[in-house]
Amino acid sequence: MPANKYHWEDFAVGQVRELGTVTPTREEIIAFASQFDPQPFHLDNEAAKASVFGGLCASGWHTCAMAMRLIVTHFLQDTFSLGSPGLESLKWLKPVFPGDTLRLQVTVLETKPMSRHPDVGMTRNLWEMFNQRGDKVLHMDGWSMFRRRTPASAV
Amino acid sequence: MPANKYHWEDFAVGQVRELGTVTPTREEIIAFASQFDPQPFHLDNEAAKASVFGGLCASGWHTCAMAMRLIVTHFLQDTFSLGSPGLESLKWLKPVFPGDTLRLQVTVLETKPMSRHPDVGMTRNLWEMFNQRGDKVLHMDGWSMFRRRTPASAV
Numbered sequence: 001m002p003a004n005k006y007h008w009e010d011f012a013v014g015q016v017r018e019l020g021t022v023t024p025t026r027e028e029i030i031a032f033a034s035q036f037d038p039q040p041f042h043l044d045n046e047a048a049k050a051s052v053f054g055g056l057c058a059s060g061w062h063t064c065a066m067a068m069r070l071i072v073t074h075f076l077q078d079t080f081s082l083g084s085p086g087l088e089s090l091k092w093l094k095p096v097f098p099g100d101t102l103r104l105q106v107t108v109l110e111t112k113p114m115s116r117h118p119d120v121g122m123t124r125n126l127w128e129m130f131n132q133r134g135d136k137v138l139h140m141d142g143w144s145m146f147r148r149r150t151p152a153s154a155v
Numbered sequence: 156m157p158a159n160k161y162h163w164e165d166f167a168v169g170q171v172r173e174l175g176t177v178t179p180t181r182e183e184i185i186a187f188a189s190q191f192d193p194q195p196f197h198l199d200n201e202a203a204k205a206s207v208f209g210g211l212c213a214s215g216w217h218t219c220a221m222a223m224r225l226i227v228t229h230f231l232q233d234t235f236s237l238g239s240p241g242l243e244s245l246k247w248l249k250p251v252f253p254g255d256t257l258r259l260q261v262t263v264l265e266t267k268p269m270s271r272h273p274d275v276g277m278t279r280n281l282w283e284m285f286n287q288r289g290d291k292v293l294h295m296d297g298w299s300m301f302r303r304r305t306p307a308s309a310v
Contacts, residue, residue, distance in 0.1 A: 050224060059223070065187075093241075
């Protein structure tokens with residue numbers, strides 16, 4: 001792998017990255033929901049119009065998955081990413097409708113070494129997705145693990 | 156819709172529901188990752204063997220989506236579900252490998268009315284997925300919204 005990929009040491013609190021956009025179609029929203037979240041407001045126009053959402057909208061898990069795809073394509077593939085242990089919080093703030101264009105912005109909130117693994121460091125990041133109207137639709141605060149360029153000294 | 160569907164009033168703290176099992180195949184894991192989380196350890200056997208996970212494993216978002224499918228099929232379709240505002244926390248505790256059989260258990264942690272919407276109530280639930288070895292692979296603490304059978308009196 002190229003030596004110029006990002007390691008844990010390359011992350012600093014306050015860094016903000018714009019990681020591209022995605023525009024889900026009605027067909028993609030229905031395909032995801034049919035497989036993983038077959039509730040009427042994700043599948044059927046008429047049922048969705050009568051729902052609290054006012055129209056057919058994406059599963060929240062689909063929105064998370066689309067955010068993940070953006071971060072992998074536009075950033076993680078250039079890092080020594082080692083996965084994630086989880087999230088501190090997740091908020092689905094607004095429905096995502098077919099044709100909405102969502103942009104992802106990721107901000108580094110915290111970095112710390114991983115005590116049990118001297119060659120791994122953690123970063124805590126805020127993931128925010130906004131639609132074309134500027135409304136925030138997704139707010140996630142979660143952890144990522146990265147290889148360290150310089151492992152901590154064994155104690 | 157049948158009147159005997161579950162409303163918000165039917166949830167009580169401490170209720171535990173077993174909501175079935177799912178066994179993802181290698182092909183399903185690769186298909187999800189190809190679309191939403193194309194990191195080497197979710198796509199390629201050899202790269203995954205060399206990774207911290209020790210073998211090809213499912214995207215954490217795929218695990219969440221599989222849990223969602225179980226709760227919709229085995230429970231939410233019998234309720235007046237109104238979606239979710241988000242999660243308090245989410246932990247991916249162990250990798251999910253092809254052929255693992257995951258069972259979902261959901262426990263009601265808290266219920267409260269929704270002050271802004273007299274006809275909606277919220278429940279906070281613990282979602283736990285365990286594999287066939289009894290290891291917990293997913294731990295989520297999140298909110299769901301349901302229609303109330305009896306709306307709060309307008310003040």
